[in-house]
Amino acid sequence: MTSREIVVDIIPPDEPVLSAPLAPSFDYTRSTGPVLGAFFTGLREGRLVGTRDSRGAVHLPPVEFDPHTHEALTEFVEVGSGTGIEGVVVVWTWVPEPADVAPLDSPFAWALVRFDGADTAILLPLAADGPGSVSSGMRVRLLWSAERTGTIHDIACVVPADAAGDTGSGDDQLAQSSGDEAVSMLVTPIGLSVTHTASPAESEFLRAIVQGRMLGRRRSNGPEVYVPPRDYCPSDGVAMGEYVEVSDVGTVTTFGIVNVPFAGQEITPPYVTAYILLDGSDVPIQHLVLGCEASEVRMGMRVRAIWTPEADRPASMKAITHFEPTGDPDADPDSYAHHL
Amino acid sequence: MTPTAPRDVAVVGFAHARHTESTFGTTNGVEMLAPVFAECYRQTGLDRTDIDFWCSGSCDYLAGRAFSFISAVDTIGAVPPISESHVEMDAAWAFFEAYLKIATGQADTALVYGFGKASASTDLDSAMALQLDPYTVAPLWPGRHHIAALQARAGIDAGTWSEGAMASVAARATGRDERELLAEPYVADPLRRHDCPPVTDGAGAIILASGDRARELVDTPAYVTGIEHIADSAEFGARDLTDSPSARAAAVRATRSSGDRPDLGGVTVAELHTQYTHQELLLRSALGIGDHVAVTPSGGSLLADPLFSAGLERIGYAANDVMEGRTERALAHATSGHLLQQNLICLLEGRPA
Numbered sequence: 149m150t151s152r153e154i155v156v157d158i159i160p161p162d163e164p165v166l167s168a169p170l171a172p173s174f175d176y177t178r179s180t181g182p183v184l185g186a187f188f189t190g191l192r193e194g195r196l197v198g199t200r201d202s203r204g205a206v207h208l209p210p211v212e213f214d215p216h217t218h219e220a221l222t223e224f225v226e227v228g229s230g231t232g233i234e235g236v237v238v239v240w241t242w243v244p245e246p247a248d249v250a251p252l253d254s255p256f257a258w259a260l261v262r263f264d265g266a267d268t269a270i271l272l273p274l275a276a277d278g279p280g281s282v283s284s285g286m287r288v289r290l291l292w293s294a295e296r297t298g299t300i301h302d303i304a305c306v307v308p309a310d311a312a313g314d315t316g317s318g319d320d321q322l323a324q325s326s327g328d329e330a331v332s333m334l335v336t337p338i339g340l341s342v343t344h345t346a347s348p349a350e351s352e353f354l355r356a357i358v359q360g361r362m363l364g365r366r367r368s369n370g371p372e373v374y375v376p377p378r379d380y381c382p383s384d385g386v387a388m389g390e391y392v393e394v395s396d397v398g399t400v401t402t403f404g405i406v407n408v409p410f411a412g413q414e415i416t417p418p419y420v421t422a423y424i425l426l427d428g429s430d431v432p433i434q435h436l437v438l439g440c441e442a443s444e445v446r447m448g449m450r451v452r453a454i455w456t457p458e459a460d461r462p463a464s465m466k467a468i469t470h471f472e473p474t475g476d477p478d479a480d481p482d483s484y485a486h487h488l
Numbered sequence: 489m490t491p492t493a494p495r496d497v498a499v500v501g502f503a504h505a506r507h508t509e510s511t512f513g514t515t516n517g518v519e520m521l522a523p524v525f526a527e528c529y530r531q532t533g534l535d536r537t538d539i540d541f542w543c544s545g546s547c548d549y550l551a552g553r554a555f556s557f558i559s560a561v562d563t564i565g566a567v568p569p570i571s572e573s574h575v576e577m578d579a580a581w582a583f584f585e586a587y588l589k590i591a592t593g594q595a596d597t598a599l600v601y602g603f604g605k606a607s608a609s610t611d612l613d614s615a616m617a618l619q620l621d622p623y624t625v626a627p628l629w630p631g632r633h634h635i636a637a638l639q640a641r642a643g644i645d646a647g648t649w650s651e652g653a654m655a656s657v658a659a660r661a662t663g664r665d666e667r668e669l670l671a672e673p674y675v676a677d678p679l680r681r682h683d684c685p686p687v688t689d690g691a692g693a694i695i696l697a698s699g700d701r702a703r704e705l706v707d708t709p710a711y712v713t714g715i716e717h718i719a720d721s722a723e724f725g726a727r728d729l730t731d732s733p734s735a736r737a738a739a740v741r742a743t744r745s746s747g748d749r750p751d752l753g754g755v756t757v758a759e760l761h762t763q764y765t766h767q768e769l770l771l772r773s774a775l776g777i778g779d780h781v782a783v784t785p786s787g788g789s790l791l792a793d794p795l796f797s798a799g800l801e802r803i804g805y806a807a808n809d810v811m812e813g814r815t816e817r818a819l820a821h822a823t824s825g826h827l828l829q830q831n832l833i834c835l836l837e838g839r840p841a
Contacts, residue, residue, distance in 0.1 A: 152531050154808060156523045158505050160512045169610075170552050176622065184623050209624040211723055239645065239729070241637035242677040249614060249629040258634050260725050269725035271625055271638075279677055284645045300624050336627045338618070341611040342552030347514045378562065380522055385536055385565030387522070 235263035298331035395427035396453035439472030494591035496699025498709030502804035504692030507792035515551035516559035517603030520691035540595035545579030580799035580822030602797030603691035658682035690794020710807035714742030735831035
């Protein structure tokens with residue numbers, strides 16, 4: 149029997165890999181549907197709206213389907229409205245150092261709060277002096293946000309029920325909400341924070357490109373040279389072979405003309421984005437072809453890389469600003485027919 | 489169509505990358521997966537072209553880019569064309585998909601893999617919060633340990649477990665002194681550092697085969713004699729957080745028990761995917777695991793918590809105990825999502841069912 153080595157050591161490369169911060173952010177836009185729509189519309193108006201299930205339990209936040217029969221729920225229940233809505237802390241934890249995205253700036257508690265008249269609990273921030281002043285079973289009072297737009301943030305927080313002199317709109321007349329159409333959409337801004345790491349082969353490629361060199365890598369099971377180089381061959385999963393420097397001159401295999409303006413565009417349309425098969429390589433790279441009319445670009449056209457000045461050349465494909473026609477005769481179609 | 493009995497399915501190979509706080513590798517896992525696959529091939533004598541079906545588990549939010557799992561296919565090699573699938577959850581669920589492929593006769597062999605580079609997320613709390621309800625919970629961005637702390641508190645309030653009992657779970661996993669652990673400050677009251685999983689990068693793989701193939705490949709295949717996964721409601725404010733009805737129901741079905749309690753029979757090893765100390769206590773109780781059962785002898789997520797492969801590793805370790813002859817019957821559990829929301833139970837045996 150073959151012995152099993154359960155734990156496999158992963159050997160790092162000799163040269164360190166390159167990394168850079170990556171911060172994708174976007175707005176997640178979601179339709180609410182009728183049930184959550186009623187909940188968020190209610191929040192905007194200073195009302196807590198739940199749903200009643202087949203056993204009579206009131207869910208807040210509301211659920212769309214009955215947990216027992218799985219039928220759609222249609223009976224809405226107003227659990228409370230205006231100021232003075234109270235409930236009880238079911239469980240809690242303490243946040244000594246709130247993150248930037250936290251709903252409260254100063255230390256606070258997360259609490260599952262079951263409001264009077266509801267049978268389920270909702271996660272909310274609880275503003276309190278310290279963990280010593282929070283306990284399961286304590287009574288709390290809801291504070292509305294001064295400006296309400298139909299999101300969960302319309303509830304600013306809950307506070308101990310006996311707390312006096314609260315800030316916010318809680319004890320004043322309920323402030324006006326914005327909008328009068330029922331809430332049907334919800335926008336949640338998402339911001340992620342990632343350290344993106346290039347693979348060992350990508351790191352070699354990026355180090356080379358800063359020096360004005362185009363680096364490829366040959367398959368270990370065949371003659372093909374991939375640009376950019378990879379660590380494992382996508383066709384057979386085998387570790388790639390030797391690194392190979394390839395030319396910065398190549399052939400347009402195929403291309404597209406960008407005519408449509410879009411956000412973030414850096415060149416005025418029309419312009420050409422093309423697949424370029426660098427001499428000595430077997431995988432075309434994508435780049436811009438400029439320096440001639442877009443209508444002049446054609447399959448087989450010979451083009452040369454235009455490098456950014458060495459002093460400010462970045463470790464990215466922007467090390468090459470674009471490709472330009474060399475003026476040489478077009479390549480024989482047979483020379484790139486297998487690379488389309 | 490005439491229904492036919494599902495075919496026997498067995499685990500025949502398992503390996504994982506050494507757990508690390510931070511790998512040099514990319515978020516697509518290739519650098520960790522390739523050597524792990526090589527070990528799985530070595531254990532079974534199979535080659536990549538012998539694998540009929542591939543299935544992976546990972547999470548794009550850890551990579552910060554869409555469809556990042558596609559890059560991991562570099563490790564497989566896509567030529568000749570492969571049959572491949574992916575789940576955006578722990579790879580234990582990819583294992584379930586592969587099990588079905590073989591049980592239903594659509595494949596004879598499958599390689600299942602999972603990977604996650606948690607260290608790439610410089611704000612892991614926000615990345616993980618995206619698994620929460622997107623309307624009423626995720627927009628508040630609660631931290632992952634804080635969500636877990638609500639469950640820990642629920643059990644303490646109910647008298648189901650205590651901070652001391654939680655510390656004793658950590659003490660067994662880490663070999664540290666229980667009283668020392670209890671003297672440490674809270675990370676998320678009532679959770680201390682030792683109650684929470686570390687940030688771990690990892691990748692793991694399992695090879696499955698039909699019963700006939702399995703007997704050709706290894707001396708003692710670990711037969712999957714029961715497997716089931718069930719989810720509790722995402723509405724965690726309506727749940728009894730001190731219990732896990734879905735894990736129990738999955739165990740009842742996986743063990744083909746009558747009634748509403750699982751009969752674990754001759755199980756002597758239970759690999760539980762419990763990221764927090766209180767969750768081990770919760771599951772022991774929910775599943776009725778007795779003191780004679782070795783719980784998570786591999787160390788589990790309190791020592792190393794490779795996101796999206798830790799559950800698969802539990803199956804791998806349980807299967808390995810069977811293949812090595814340390815037990816005839818082992819139970820593996822995997823979870824995905826927050827607060828033990830989704831639970832998978834897999835029963836592994838040294839003999840065919």
